[in-house]
Amino acid sequence: NTKYTVTVIDGVTKCVSIDSAVVNVKDIPSIQIGDTTICEGGSAALFADGTGTFLWTPPTGLNDPHISNPIASPDETTTYIVSATNGCFTVLDTVTVFVDTSPVTHLADTIICPGESVQFDQIVIDGVVYVWAPNDYLSNNVVANPVATPDESITYILSATTALGCEFFDTVTIEVDEITVFAGEDTTIYFSDTAQLSSDGSGNFVWTPADHLSCADCGDPLAYPLTTTEYIVTYINENGCSASDNIVVYVIGPCAVPFGIPNAFSPNNDGINDAFSLISFSPVFTGSLSVYNRWGQLVHESFNIYEGWDGLYKGEPAEMGSYVYIIRYQCEGEAVILKGSFILVR
Template identity: 30%
Template sequence: MKKLKLFSLVVIVILNCICKNTYAQNLVLNPSFEDYDTCILTQIGYGYPIINNWVNPTQGTPDYFNFCSSNPNCRPVANVFGSQTPKFGNGFSGISVFSLNQSGTNPSSEYIQGKMNNKLVKDSIYCVKFYLSLADNRKLSIDRVGICFTNTQAISNTFFFPFTSNIESELNYFFTDTVGWMLCQGIYRAKGGEQFITLGNFNSFSNTNSVLSGTPIGDFRDSISYYYIDDVSVEMLPSYIASLDLGSDSILCDTIGFTKILSVPQVYDSVRWNTGATTFNITVSTIGTYSIIAYYGECAVKDTVAFSLFNSGIQLAPISDTAVCKANTPVRFSVANGFDTYLWSNGDTSSYTDISQPGIYFVQAGNQCFSYADTFTVTIFEMPPPPLTADTALCEGAPEPLATAVGENLQWYANTSDTSLLPNTPTIKTNTLNEQYFFVSQTINGCKSAKATFTTRINALPQMDLGSSIRACEGKFIELAATKNLVASYLWSNGDTTDAIMVSADGTFSCTVTNACGSAEDAVEIVFVDCSNCLYVPNVFSPNNDGSNDFFQVYSNCPLVSFRLKIFNRWGEKVFEATNENNRWDGYYKGILQEAGIYIYTLSLTNELGQTSNAKGSITLVR
């Protein structure tokens, strides 16, 4: 596995000013800040055109120190931040990269930005270096210093630099040296076209780690991180230097006889393995991770290779023969993950397969250390048909039977939903005239059918009521109608079989009604009378509560459709009125028994033939 470190900085502490020989051209213009227009005399913002090819890209205030200055605070030694000898030449830059008094999501750093004499070539590998030293009088050190490459000069009118780093120092490695210079170097694969390099802390306050270095001063200087920067370099590496490769990681089935020679070309100045070896070749016989740092001048490239013992972690279990209902297909069968290859007899090559047809199947799986094979049978049952049911009819009040159906392992439901499953076979209730519905399924080989409908109709017992005796006027036709019954037959005493007959003569008439639940019979007597002379009006009554002739009433032996009787005293005052022939006068008016004497009545009536009669007369009240 290729693990060339392209986006991190390696930190090497340099305690002196000796430089190793360079192996390629440094593309950074004025890399040690030696070229200037005018010697610095006072501390000013780093945008002033003093140092050639370097600018201040934000509103921060980076500093420049040079021995040419007559101002002590602008000289490398004994300035306001401390003392340091330039790594090279007479000058260096300084930037504040962090403060505990700041917060927020944007970086709180000053930056310096330089120019390169050529644009970087796409996919070429470059060694990127610079030196930094923690200022004596600023006790806070950090672990986040980086470099950003841009194609054009990036200038911000705020304190925030609008780009992130391309290379950054390793997390939790703190730059604490105040005596010597620390070399930060990393490997960068160019995107193509980059010509400007910016240095600083590109992380927010919350993503920057800091520690107090040395003896605290006891004031604001303990909360600020300030570094001197010198000798910035960007050099293209030869391809044979950048292509350090220990090979791919390996997984071993076992360690019996394991031995491996790890080697790198002898094109580097020196190498250092994580085993402590410094030779270009080492022999390993135990599993583990092996890494190498190869030095080419002041540039270092890294690679790592790992040898591990195969740990399948595979929990294997045989695939069981399976029988399922067709409605539940397809059925998924699977083999544990962890194999490199899978092959099912139906052609699937993943760790699982979905099967919809019956048959005998097999699966093979394997990896570099193990193989697995299994055979299993799939049986698929067809779905059974719904149970057989027959609609039934029961009589009202009959014994209440259980619902019936023909099938296996029946299950009854109150409706078509599975959630309405009944605990037992339902009982048909016969106390109410209605239609009752139940639903039933059967289960065969574990497969449940669709539901069939069971319907029962509760029929009424036959009923017959022709009413009480009937009086009618001669010449009128009377309709005798039997009680309506569903699905019934009728037989009248005159032989008629309809549900109603017409009668015009005296007699007793009967009808028998029959249905599936039995028979019922009733009879009625009909009398026809002469409606032309059917009234009797008494002329005297004695309301003395002796039980004899205590009421006055008009009697009629023919059917009437209207009736009105009025009685008046001798002063013409109405003392009684009736609209029904069955009403009678008890001799009282307004709660007072009336005087004995003669009373006048008027009578108006109409019989069922439409004939109207009016009468007037007198009655005598005797006390």
């Protein structure tokens, strides 16, 4: 700043008049700032040294773009331009705030069936350290994508630390669908009576064998077996998980099936299971035995229930595979028909 003085002398009167003025010279403003790095979700204070009126652009992520030291919290790497003006001069500078973004891929919660596994699906980034906690049921808890095979529902926390030291977290819950099914207690019925089977649930049911059931794909079929039968119910819920249970329906009475029926035979002349024959119990009934192949052709028929099939069809060895039998006999004036299948092996 400089002070100037002016003196005026009147040439006639010789009077003197003095005045002064100060000229203030404004300095050129200066800005000195440096780039910085923050973690995603973090913030940094920016400092612009110097005097004047400041303006930061863009204002995105700044708490106040009109001060010399705003707080910057950008969501992504951003370059700011700062201007300083003192009325005479305007100077500019730039600063870049680098954002170390999260390497974590958000994982959706999932439901699995008992005994199933799930592998996480993180995008692997070099230099990132991954740690899963707890490490229960994990193939490896210090890799990006371990395999989890939990026995129970569990929530995992993932910690991912970048090369710059930023630490990020995410959680994922694996729900184990603890599906169960109960077919009921074993029961006993008199021949020609029915037994009410039942199983709770809102999914799909499959009962096997399907023979002598009012329905094989419902939760509560009526069973009217002609012989003691073990039924197995498989329940599949809306998540695709399944569970099974069994129930035995014991059949008693004089018309209960008086023989055993094999489920396979091997007609290879080795003296063991060479014929499809019924095992006779007491009492002995008269009736017929018919055997059909998979195309519905009658390959054997005998009017003696206990006369077995030797595996020949038109004098030639029948093909290996599944066959259907139909047994008809009379008991106390009632016609009884048994149907089932068996396998021919060689």
